[in-house]
Each structure stands twice: as structure tokens, then as C-alpha cells.
Amino acid sequence: MIQIKIQTKIRTKKFMTIAGSLIILLAASASLVAQDKPPRPHRGFAGPDAGRPPLDPTFSFIGSEMRSGGATVKGAPYSATAITESTQTLRDGNKISRKATASVYRDGEGRTRREQTLSSIGPFSSSGQPTQMVFIHDPVAGVQYALDPQTRTAHKMKTWSGPGPEHKAPSSTQVKTESLGTQTIEGIEAEGTRTTLTIPAGQFGNDRPIDIVSERWVSPALQVVVLSRHSDPRMGEHIYRLTNITRSEPARSLFDVPADYTVKEDSFNHGPGGRGPRKPSTN
Numbered sequence: 001m002i003q004i005k006i007q008t009k010i011r012t013k014k015f016m017t018i019a020g021s022l023i024i025l026l027a028a029s030a031s032l033v034a035q036d037k038p039p040r041p042h043r044g045f046a047g048p049d050a051g052r053p054p055l056d057p058t059f060s061f062i063g064s065e066m067r068s069g070g071a072t073v074k075g076a077p078y079s080a081t082a083i084t085e086s087t088q089t090l091r092d093g094n095k096i097s098r099k100a101t102a103s104v105y106r107d108g109e110g111r112t113r114r115e116q117t118l119s120s121i122g123p124f125s126s127s128g129q130p131t132q133m134v135f136i137h138d139p140v141a142g143v144q145y146a147l148d149p150q151t152r153t154a155h156k157m158k159t160w161s162g163p164g165p166e167h168k169a170p171s172s173t174q175v176k177t178e179s180l181g182t183q184t185i186e187g188i189e190a191e192g193t194r195t196t197l198t199i200p201a202g203q204f205g206n207d208r209p210i211d212i213v214s215e216r217w218v219s220p221a222l223q224v225v226v227l228s229r230h231s232d233p234r235m236g237e238h239i240y241r242l243t244n245i246t247r248s249e250p251a252r253s254l255f256d257v258p259a260d261y262t263v264k265e266d267s268f269n270h271g272p273g274g275r276g277p278r279k280p281s282t283n
Helices: 002-034 057-066
Strands: 080-089 095-106 112-118 131-138 144-148 153-158 174-187 186-199 210-219 224-232 236-246 261-265
Touching: 095 174, 186 224
Parallel strands: 153 261
Antiparallel strands: 080 095, 080 236, 095 112, 112 131, 131 144, 144 153, 174 186, 186 210, 210 224, 224 236
């Protein structure tokens, strides 16, 4: 019995660490959208993170979806399968490939739901069975939930309303944006743009310029990214796409916490300097 309780505590702590990290990522992504500026480079642009392997595809998946718009989108319900693939080629020619899939939903009031199986998230590698998670964001009620189907627990958090951390590119960085026109993707009309961020030679020891290219196709009707490609010579290539898109209203029950779940109140906010989750002060 004691061992079961310890295992439950460990699982709950790991689940909340992952959930908190993802929610902070959502908030940071949304805040970048609101500024309507060219995408900023990863915070490891010229620092110690520059050589790290790419994050788990889950991060790319959530970031891509949130970058489509920070405001609540009403009157444009849909459901789809989101697929994120990443490929990194190492110096010895070895390739690291990862793939993540998720089911995503949005109703006519702007509520969203994500169903995701997580094998690892950056440094938060899970051992044993992959962690299944469900995220429900309810802008109508001003709350969001992280559901753990295995423990039948729902962690309730208030929607983040503050700005995310700023990650500014060096002033010498050159950014070029061009229109790619319109095309139909998965039956949805989308408008494309390509942004090329050029790191000049000598910026951090590189003997030649480095081009980081991002291509995004956004549906004006749904206000979501239906396809995106991000290529960085240092980090590899990431592709995000929506498939099986259905523009009908999802079932209302998808955005409610099941009656047999235990709801726990939690709060995640940026700590000092926006570095991570912290519990709010009781003072």
C-alpha cells in the first residue's frame, strides 16, 4: 500500500511538471503572436543551448498551433489530427527522427481540446509507458484543464493572462518575409508566407551566414496553421500539419471534465524572470 502511494505521488509530480511546462509554453507562444513580429530564434541562439538536440515534437506541435493566433476564435469549429515530424542530421551522418500525433478540437465558442501521447518532452523523459494527456482550454470560463486518464484526475488552472518572456534576436540578424500565395491543403484554402532569418558570418564563430527558414500556411477561415516547415541547420527540420480536417461542431462533452474525474486546483505562473512554474504566494 505504501509503495502504491509513493508511485502515485511520483506519477502525479511528473504529470504536473509536464503539464505546467506545456501550459507555460502555450502562454509564451500566444504572447509572441500578439506582437505580430517575425519569429524570434530559440533562446539558445548564441548561448549554451546552440548545440542541443531538438525538443520533443510535442513542443513544436503546441507552438505551431498557438502561433496561429492568440485571441479566442469563435464561429469556426473544427476537428483534426495534428502530426509533427522532426529530423536532425548529426555530424557523423546519423539521423534522429521523431514523430508525434495528436487529436485536436475547437468548438464554436473557441474552446479547444488536445489529446496527446507523450513519450518525452525535452529533459522530462518518461520511463515505462508513454504518458497520455488531454488538455482542455475554456476561454468562456477562463480556465484550462490537464487531464490524466490513468488516474482519472483533472488539474484545473486559470488561463494565463500575462506576457511571456522576450527572446530578442541580435540586432545584426537579417529577416526577410515573402508571400507564397494561396493553395488548398487538406481541402482547406490557406495563405502561405516564408520567413528567412539570416545569421551573419562571425555572429558566434560561424565562418559563413546561416539561414533559418520558416514556411507557414494559415487558413483564414479557421485561423489555424494547417502546414508549417521550419529548417535550421543547427537543429534540423520540423514539419507540422493538420490532416483529416472536419469543419463540423465537435461534441460538447469533449470540452467538459468527465463526472468521474477528481478535480484538483493548481496554479502555474512564470517565476522570477519567466523561467518556470511556481505556486502563487499565499501572502
